[in-house]
Amino acid sequence: MNIRRLTELALLSSVALIIFVIELRIPNPFPIPGVKLGLANIVTVYAVFRYRPSETAMIVTVRLLLGAMFSGNPSALLYSAAGAVCCLLGMLALRRTLPEKHIWLCSVIGAMLHNIGQITAAVIIMRSFGVIAYLPLLLVTGSLAGLFTGMCTQLLLKRIK
């Protein structure tokens, strides 16, 4: 990997982290565990379409680890990591089939997969199937949030060539 590439990845990671930290300051109107706008995923979706899969994975890993540290909530890391892995695998697979004008769809599916991953992790960690009841609520809010971040990315990709 050359220096230019490395710098770009570092820059994207820090942008994602800044968005993540700012989002922590926005009060959450939905009192449901796991519901979030996930604005930092604008960077993830952007990276999925502009960078190699391994590079995207690096950005997401750095964001997850440092994000857990900055938010002071390291126990949430397991849930978000499980979600991020599902989301990333799904979006990387979709990248081949979806054209750039349907990026929002990729983001929505990514958000849904993220929620499924989160809930799977919660079921395993809490040893209770009861938390599955959250899945429909998470899917509804998650796909709306995914739609929003996806549209943001689409605007971004059009501007940054």
Place this chain on the structure above:
Amino acid sequence: MTNRKIMLAVAAVFLVSVCLSVFILMPSEKREVEIVQNGTVLYTFDLNRAEDREIRISSADGGYNLIVIKDGTICISEADCPDQTCVKMGELKSDYLPIVCLPHKLIVRFAEDES
């Protein structure tokens, strides 16, 4: 064509989730409540008969949640986790939507009727 199929599938999942969410958010008829931590049941009570009280539950990592039972309702009034989601969830109302504290692996939910 495949794009269309994917879009339809996403729309279908979304609509099903909306329907299920409405169903899940309906208030419960049950009165039997249990407090579960790490998959083991710590307390059970009948909300109709339970006296008003506060229960402090410590978790393995040194944190705690304060559970309050008052006038036949149960809620978590205090927790030392940063996200405070369990406190913001308010009273336990739905059958399917327990009060969950992810950092402390704590669940407050309606129990199955034994009778």
